[in-house]
Amino acid sequence: MITREQYAEYLAAFNKNDFAGFTKFYAEDVVLELPVATLKGRQAIVDFYAKVKQSVRETLTVGQFISDAHGLAVEAETEFLAIADAPDFIVRPLKKGEAIHSVSFIFYEYRDEKFTRIRSARFKMT
Numbered sequence: 001m002i003t004r005e006q007y008a009e010y011l012a013a014f015n016k017n018d019f020a021g022f023t024k025f026y027a028e029d030v031v032l033e034l035p036v037a038t039l040k041g042r043q044a045i046v047d048f049y050a051k052v053k054q055s056v057r058e059t060l061t062v063g064q065f066i067s068d069a070h071g072l073a074v075e076a077e078t079e080f081l082a083i084a085d086a087p088d089f090i091v092r093p094l095k096k097g098e099a100i101h102s103v104s105f106i107f108y109e110y111r112d113e114k115f116t117r118i119r120s121a122r123f124k125m126t
Contacts, residue, residue, distance in 0.1 A: 002072055002113055004065050015059050019046060027114040034120055036090055055086040056094065071109045075123075078102045091125075101126045 006025075013021025023042055032039040032048075039045050052058070057080075064075040079101050082094035091100055102125040109117040 001069050002067060002108075002110060004067070006113070007062070007065065007067075007072065007074070011060055011062060017053050019050070025113075025115050027111065027116045030115050030118065032118045032120075034090070035122055052090070055082060055084040056089055057081045057083050071107065073105065073107050076104050076106055078104060 002025075010022055010025045012018075023046060026042045026045065028042050029040075030042055030045065032045050037048075039048055059079045059081070061077045062074045063077065064073075066073045079099055080089070080091060080094070081099045082089070082096050085096050086094040091102075094100070103123045105121050105123055107117075107119045108115050
């Protein structure tokens with residue numbers, strides 16, 4: 001079972017762009033389902049975030065955390081801050097310095113403490 005402490009380690013690595021740190025939580029065949037895209041495989045997720053994180057700093061803060069033997073669910077507040085112009089950003093175009101804030105529900109399935117499926121749904125955006 002993935003504990004809140006392990007998830008905090010994952011999230012800290014994600015927030016500081018530590019690709020080796022956060023992708024060690026992914027199974028090779030992990031699937032990430034975002035509101036506007038589905039990414040299949042660890043490398044597809046790495047490639048996606050490598051591009052996004054060149055122009056946008058994404059910072060997640062977790063509120064509610066629920067976990068059992070097969071998965072976990074979180075309510076996450078996210079800030080997307082443009083560190084460079086991001087005309088093709090997946091949510092909407094951003095100019096350097098602009099930010100988007102959202103609240104999402106993220107559901108994770110895992111086996112052997114590796115995420116196999118991640119589904120994210122936006123609840124609110126400002």
